[in-house]
């Protein structure tokens with residue numbers, strides 16, 4: 001199993017960065033001091049180099065993909081322009097969640113690292129949409145679930161400590177589902193939405209992490225009620241095998 005441990009040098013000129021592997025990264029001019037700080041953290045984290053290298057090795061695009069930070073809406077993938085849009089506020093909101101929930105005190109991971117993990121998972125999720133479009137991959141169910149799986153499979157296979165990154169991303173879904181802004185009931189629009197509920201996305205991600213290494217993660221699903229836990233664990237092991245193998249049919253590296 002290959003792991004990415006080294007990152008390559010990146011060239012930046014006037015806020016625009018051209019990367020290898022069919023991806024262009026653009027950082028829009030930050031509008032506030034907070035956004036400026038966010039842009040600096042994103043650059044310093046080298047997340048874009050990691051993302052670009054993953055793409056060139058495992059999911060290369062035929063058509064150049066543009067990733068734009070600093071958009072007013074998102075994160076989302078725009079199939080018309082084959083571009084991913086990520087507002088700076090997305091990172092700031094994630095950082096707030098990790099900070100508010102005492103992530104560092106509980107798990108020894110800083111809010112900054114948690115937010116960077118969630119950002120990498122999100123970049124991969126949006127890249128999954130882009131890859132499906134670019135490679136004309138058939139979608140036979142909820143595309144949102146398929147690309148959540150794509151993000152987690154890439155992390156688990158090809159990122160050092162990617163299991164840890166996936167768990168942070170899952171926790172972010174749990175934080176979002178507990179947000180005070182959410183009403184304590186769902187509306188019809190939520191049921192009609194293309195995304196699964198945040199808590200479903202949380203368990204789906206943990207399910208893949210567990211299934212990839214049941215011994216290491218024997219306690220990961222312990223929130224599930226006892227009478228149901230054994231079945232879920234069995235399901236997660238076979239689910240990981242199927243999803244991992246099936247996504248690899250479309251990656252440039254076969255299992």
Ligand SMILES: [Zn+2]
Pocket residue numbers: 125126129144147
């Ligand atoms: Zn999506």
